[in-house]
Amino acid sequence: MTTSLPLAARADLLVGSVIDSSTSLLAQQSHDIVRFAMGSPAAEAIPWELLQEVGRSGLGSSSAFDYAATEGEPDLRAALLEMLEGTTDRTTDDRLTITSGGMQGLDLAAKLFIDPGDLVTVESPTYTNGSATALAYQAELAEIEVDAEGMSIDALRAAVDRAGRTPKLIYTVPTFQNPSGTSMSLARRTELLELARSWGSVVLDDDPYGMLRFAGADVPSLHELADGDPLVFSVRTFSKIIAPGLRLGWVDADPSLQTLLINAKQSMDTCANLPAQRLVAGFLQRGYLKDHLATQRTEYRRRKEAMQAALAEHFTGRATWTDPEGGFFLWVSFGDEVDTEELFARALAAGVAYIPGNAFSPGRRFPHDLRLCFASTPTDRIHEGVARLAGAIDQG
Amino acid sequence: MTTSLPLAARADLLVGSVIDSSTSLLAQQSHDIVRFAMGSPAAEAIPWELLQEVGRSGLGSSSAFDYAATEGEPDLRAALLEMLEGTTDRTTDDRLTITSGGMQGLDLAAKLFIDPGDLVTVESPTYTNGSATALAYQAELAEIEVDAEGMSIDALRAAVDRAGRTPKLIYTVPTFQNPSGTSMSLARRTELLELARSWGSVVLDDDPYGMLRFAGADVPSLHELADGDPLVFSVRTFSKIIAPGLRLGWVDADPSLQTLLINAKQSMDTCANLPAQRLVAGFLQRGYLKDHLATQRTEYRRRKEAMQAALAEHFTGRATWTDPEGGFFLWVSFGDEVDTEELFARALAAGVAYIPGNAFSPGRRFPHDLRLCFASTPTDRIHEGVARLAGAIDQG
Numbered sequence: 001m002t003t004s005l006p007l008a009a010r011a012d013l014l015v016g017s018v019i020d021s022s023t024s025l026l027a028q029q030s031h032d033i034v035r036f037a038m039g040s041p042a043a044e045a046i047p048w049e050l051l052q053e054v055g056r057s058g059l060g061s062s063s064a065f066d067y068a069a070t071e072g073e074p075d076l077r078a079a080l081l082e083m084l085e086g087t088t089d090r091t092t093d094d095r096l097t098i099t100s101g102g103m104q105g106l107d108l109a110a111k112l113f114i115d116p117g118d119l120v121t122v123e124s125p126t127y128t129n130g131s132a133t134a135l136a137y138q139a140e141l142a143e144i145e146v147d148a149e150g151m152s153i154d155a156l157r158a159a160v161d162r163a164g165r166t167p168k169l170i171y172t173v174p175t176f177q178n179p180s181g182t183s184m185s186l187a188r189r190t191e192l193l194e195l196a197r198s199w200g201s202v203v204l205d206d207d208p209y210g211m212l213r214f215a216g217a218d219v220p221s222l223h224e225l226a227d228g229d230p231l232v233f234s235v236r237t238f239s240k241i242i243a244p245g246l247r248l249g250w251v252d253a254d255p256s257l258q259t260l261l262i263n264a265k266q267s268m269d270t271c272a273n274l275p276a277q278r279l280v281a282g283f284l285q286r287g288y289l290k291d292h293l294a295t296q297r298t299e300y301r302r303r304k305e306a307m308q309a310a311l312a313e314h315f316t317g318r319a320t321w322t323d324p325e326g327g328f329f330l331w332v333s334f335g336d337e338v339d340t341e342e343l344f345a346r347a348l349a350a351g352v353a354y355i356p357g358n359a360f361s362p363g364r365r366f367p368h369d370l371r372l373c374f375a376s377t378p379t380d381r382i383h384e385g386v387a388r389l390a391g392a393i394d395q396g
Numbered sequence: 397m398t399t400s401l402p403l404a405a406r407a408d409l410l411v412g413s414v415i416d417s418s419t420s421l422l423a424q425q426s427h428d429i430v431r432f433a434m435g436s437p438a439a440e441a442i443p444w445e446l447l448q449e450v451g452r453s454g455l456g457s458s459s460a461f462d463y464a465a466t467e468g469e470p471d472l473r474a475a476l477l478e479m480l481e482g483t484t485d486r487t488t489d490d491r492l493t494i495t496s497g498g499m500q501g502l503d504l505a506a507k508l509f510i511d512p513g514d515l516v517t518v519e520s521p522t523y524t525n526g527s528a529t530a531l532a533y534q535a536e537l538a539e540i541e542v543d544a545e546g547m548s549i550d551a552l553r554a555a556v557d558r559a560g561r562t563p564k565l566i567y568t569v570p571t572f573q574n575p576s577g578t579s580m581s582l583a584r585r586t587e588l589l590e591l592a593r594s595w596g597s598v599v600l601d602d603d604p605y606g607m608l609r610f611a612g613a614d615v616p617s618l619h620e621l622a623d624g625d626p627l628v629f630s631v632r633t634f635s636k637i638i639a640p641g642l643r644l645g646w647v648d649a650d651p652s653l654q655t656l657l658i659n660a661k662q663s664m665d666t667c668a669n670l671p672a673q674r675l676v677a678g679f680l681q682r683g684y685l686k687d688h689l690a691t692q693r694t695e696y697r698r699r700k701e702a703m704q705a706a707l708a709e710h711f712t713g714r715a716t717w718t719d720p721e722g723g724f725f726l727w728v729s730f731g732d733e734v735d736t737e738e739l740f741a742r743a744l745a746a747g748v749a750y751i752p753g754n755a756f757s758p759g760r761r762f763p764h765d766l767r768l769c770f771a772s773t774p775t776d777r778i779h780e781g782v783a784r785l786a787g788a789i790d791q792g
Contacts (some may be wrong), residue, residue: 005597005626005650006564008511008533014659040462046458055451062442065615065639067434077505100496100643100665107664111532115404136507137404166404186415200402219495243461245670247496254401263410265531268503269496274641 006380009114034385037353039178039240039328043376046243054282055275064278067270070262072098072250073277079284080250081317089236091211094255100272102208102237104265106130109204109233110137110171111264112257117170121159123151125331125355125360125369127178129251130171130206136185140363142167148322149182150174152384166199170291174222176209176327179360179371183325193222196231205234209327211241212292214301216325219308223252230254238280240328241293246276268320306328306379307372310386311315328375331357331370338393340370344393352388406512409531423506430781431769432750433726435574435636441692442639443684450452450678451671459722463666466658468494469673470582484617485606485632489552490651493661496668498604498633498645500661502526505565505600505629506533507660508653512566517630519547519554521727521765522755523574526567526602537758538563544718546570546580547585562595570618572605572723575756575767579721582615589618589785592627605723607689610697612721621646626650634676636724637689641671693722700726702767702775706782724771727753731765734789736766748784760779 031146058064071077077096099105106129114120116138124143131141142163145155151172160166170192174184185193196203203223226232230253237249251261265271283289305328311321321332334340335372340356347354357366376380455462467473473492480486495501502525510516512534520526520539527537538559541551547568558560566588572581580588592599601618622628625647634643647657661667679685703726707717717728730736736752743750753762773781 004596005652006509006598007656008507008514009507010511011508011656014507014656014663016655016659016662019529036488042464043458043462046461048461051461052451055448055455059444059448059451062439062444062639063443065444065447066436066439067640100669103662103663103666109770111410112407113402113404115406118404129663129666133657136663159654172435199398207524217405242668243458243462244463245666247667247669256401258409259412260403260407263528264532265413266499267410267525267532268500268664269643270499270525270640271498271643273643275675279671312707321759322449349491 009071010136010138012101013134013138015135021232023063030272031045032351034352034377034381034388036374036385037355037374038246039373040072040244040376041240041296042299043218045299047283047292050283050288051203053197054119054279054286058278058282059275064275066274068272068274068277070266070271073095073274073281075285076277076281083284083289087217088183088224088305089234089252090161091223091252094258095252096270097251097253097261098277099249099251099265100269101239101247102206102235103129104206104251104268105251106133106204106206106237106267107268108251108261108264109235110134112260113202114139115168115171119163119165120169120171121156121167122171123173123177125366126171127206128359131362134169135362139169140205140289143363143365146177146180146182148182150177150182150188150297153188153195156195160199164382166290169200169202169204171204171206173206175219176212176329178208179329179355180331181217181322181324181327181329187223189219189222193225193229193232197229201231203232205232206236208240212297212300213326214297214304228247230256233338239290242280242283245315246280248272248276248280296359298376303374303377303379306382307374307386308364310383314386314390330374332370332372336366336368338396340368343392343396347392350388352385352392354389399769402410404558406532407532409534411531412527413461416570420599427693428747429480429744430748430777430784432770432781433751434772435769436640437636437692438695441695443679443688446679446684447639447675450675451683455671460671461765462670464668464673466662467654467677468492468668469670469677470680472673472677475677479680479685484568484614484620487619487648490654491648493647493649493654493657494673495645495647495661496665497635497643498602498631499525500664501631501645501647502529502600503603503664504647504657504660505598505631506530507695509565509598510535511564515559515561516567517563517760518554518567519569521575521603521753521762523569524755527758528614530565530567531758535565535696537592539759539761542573542578543577544572544578546584547588548577549584549591552591556595562591563597565598565600567600567602569604571601571603572608572720572725574604574723575725575751576727577718577720577723577725585615585618585621589621589625589628593625598626599628601628603630603751604633604636608693608696609722610693610700626652628786632767637685638676642676644672644676649757660753664729673693685739687733696771699770699773699775699778702778703770704783710782710786712730726768726770728768732764734792736764739788739792743785746784746788748788750785
């Protein structure tokens with residue numbers, strides 16, 4: 001009982017994020033709260049009735065509950081290849097590995113490429129669980145500024161100059177970025193790939209929201225632009241387009257990595273859960289995804305517009321916000337007078353939840369910013385939530 | 397297209413196992429094969445009809461498909477605590493983390509404790525995916541002999557003397573060991589814990605089969621004997637008692653590790669899949685497990701006895717085999733004249749599959765041994781499979 005535990009050096013780097021403390025604080029609240037915090041699809045956007053229908057036949061045998069192949073259930077792999085046909089994520093069977101959500105795709109990339117002390121660049125702001133995974137592999141992080149055209153390639157070059165070495169891995173969410181909502185322009189995508197080639201850096205192309213475009217024109221994915229360059233490692237997920245609780249996604253990577261990916265995944269969780277793979281395979285085979293995405297895109301656009309209208313009503317001249325063409329998130333920047341971490345408890349008391357900007361930056365660079373998820377809240381509640389946020393700020 | 401990939405040093409250590417090449421060879425076979433290879437429950441032992449029944453209500457809302465809490469769905473945690481009440485794995489809420497199968501429990505232990513170069517002891521023979529995980533964290537492995545009373549503590553002491561340093565982690569499957577089928581005696585369990593305390597080593601107590609005892613008397617788990625000692629890290633799974641495709645298990649560890657476990661799991665796969673958690677919670681809440689286990693234990697005993705009878709018929713005087721009191725596996729040892737890797741293809745052609753002994757030893761110490769899973773094959777087919785194995789050997 002008196003022994004102390006011999007933790008590994010990396011244990012100090014297994015960081016929780018403000019997201020969790022926020023959401024666990026959130027879980028304790030019993031009063032009515034408008035929830036702009038989590039990046040979940042709307043409850044009404046989860047096609048649970050269709051999934052139940054698929055389950056009635058797809059889960060009707062013992063084989064649906066056995067171990068799955070580590071690379072993924074053949075039916076799901078086939079249905080996924082067909083789903084991607086004609087999209088900017090079109091791919092081939094030898095590049096695919098089914099994962100336990102997009103998060104495991106990031107873990108796999110980190111496991112394959114990051115040695116302790118390696119330089120990894122992350123966006124600033126970035127998706128916290130992505131930067132946390134790189135940290136857990138003892139990477140040194142450099143934050144690269146994001147603006148209205150996505151990650152700044154000039155800032156990336158400058159950071160590499162400052163570091164005096166090239167990055168092992170360049171982590172980006174290029175489309176409808178989490179948390180900013182902005183997308184990397186075609187010119188920057190091209191430039192990023194050229195730079196990565198010249199440096200020999202792996203581009204970790206994490207694109208969970210690409211299929212949720214509701215405005216503007218399509219931009220080719222980094223996967224498509226790479227045209228088979230082995231340096232681009234693409235991570236995708238069903239979490240945002242079907243349901244996050246299924247924990248299913250895929251990695252699209254150079255065929256030479258397939259065996260390593262299978263070996264690495266085997267020592268992580270053996271295989272992805274098979275009933276969920278059957279549900280998604282059936283959902284795709286029945287052709288449900290197309291209508292489902294069309295409905296979601298229309299609804300998410302309405303919600304984004306409602307949120308922007310409410311922000312304009314309450315915050316014109318006091319804050320700026322981004323204008324995403326898809327995805328789930330808006331990024332709001334206040335002046336120095338608003339401390340969004342300090343504001344959080346007051347906002348919660350007023351009945352609205354969000355994620356403070358510092359949660360998206362290892363260096364805590366965004367004390368006056370916050371992320372709002374517009375996707376999971378109906379439009380009338382969005383107006384109410386933004387009004388409550390304004391009230392909380394005015395109380396401060 | 398010409399860039400080479402900057403793999404991490406650990407990439408060389410992401411080994412596949414003979415298990416996989418065997419089973420993938422197996423998957424290609426179209427003729428009738430008696431399958432003693434995989435460690436899956438019998439098809440008829442998977443309660444898919446009950447799981448479907450649970451699913452009709454448990455999956456009937458969008459909330460069943462949302463993100464789950466990283467530590468696990470509250471309903472499942474509560475049902476699990478109740479299920480463990482009165483067993484040798486009785487525990488408390490502050491020690492539990494729900495995992496994506498037992499494999500993720502092993503990955504979590506490795507992530508928390510193994511620094512590159514650390515000495516980790518594994519049993520010899522050992523569960524390959526366990527040793528593979530330690531290797532993936534760049535551990536140095538030492539193999540410790542297993543006999544009829546489980547891991548030899550004398551051999552453990554001798555290995556540590558030879559290494560000139562104490563292990564960071566001692567990996568064991570103490571009960572109905574995979575692959576040998578033998579169990580560690582109470583005396584050795586006690587001695588192991590004393591040694592681990594004196595060395596400050598973590599005991600990774602991986603016990604997937606403990607609830608499947610069909611003969612002999614209960615032995616307290618390492619978890620129970622440890623009585624709260626933080627050095628014992630216990631990994632459990634629903635794979636063998638309900639269904640492996642659900643990918644659900646749990647870690648039972650010192651409460652001081654809870655936050656680290658949650659942070660580590662978040663950067664692995666965010667959370668375990670929620671529909672499967674709902675199915676298992678409902679299965680436990682409805683009290684289905686008790687009858688289910690009673691049925692399985694009776695049937696697995698019949699199958700083990702059938703396999704031993706068939707082995708006695710064909711191999712008396714030519715081989716020895718273990719006498720497990722539970723679990724899934726028998727270990728068969730031939731003399732020098734049988735090379736079980738070389739035999740494998742011939743056995744497959746004769747219509748029987750097994751796993752060669754060398755698959756269970758990083759040092760390939762078991763060229764004349766093999767593992768048979770008796771659990772997944774009905775008794776008449778067991779006789780047929782052993783007869784085919786004898787035929788394949790006699791052809792050699």
